[in-house]
Amino acid sequence: MANSKKLSDPESLRGATPEExxxxxxxxERRKSTSATGGGFMVRIPGGAAVFEAGNNAMEGGQYIMRDPLHRxxxxxxxxxxxxxxIPLAGNPTLG
Structure with missing residues (x-):
């Protein structure tokens, strides 16, 4: 089956796996991303950039460091x- 995922259509990436x-x-070219959610990498796309993040589900004092579930x-x-x-990718807690 053809891959229907497209960087030009962000919503099509919802739930995408690394294989997709x-x-x-x-x-x-992938460049290291230095973000608050644990890093990842960035690629340039026509008209902008896409940053792929691992997320951060660490807790401190019984609370998630990242309050927004998407960032976990x-x-x-x-x-x-x-x-x-x-857009959440495969393994993101917001996907259920």
């Missing part, structure tokens, strides 16, 4: 100009 993402990123698991942040879209 890899063909989309083939040949793209893998997600992609697509930034096109000033518009930012975050």
């Amino acid at each position: 993402l890899e063909p989309l990123l083939a040949g793209m 698991g893998p997600y992609v942040k697509i930034q096109m100009g000033k518009k930012v879209t975050r």
Whole structure:
């Protein structure tokens, strides 16, 4: 079956696995991302950037460090100009 995931269609990435993402990123230069959610990598896409994050589900004092559940698991942040879209990837707790 053809991969229907597209970087140009962020919503199509919802729940994507590493195996589904890899063909989309083939040949793209990956740069280390230094974010609050545990790092990841960034790739340039036409008109912006895509940042793939591992998320951070660490707890401190009985509370999650990252209060937003989306940031506690893998997600992609697509930034096109000033518009930012975050989409949960496979393993993210918001997917149930």
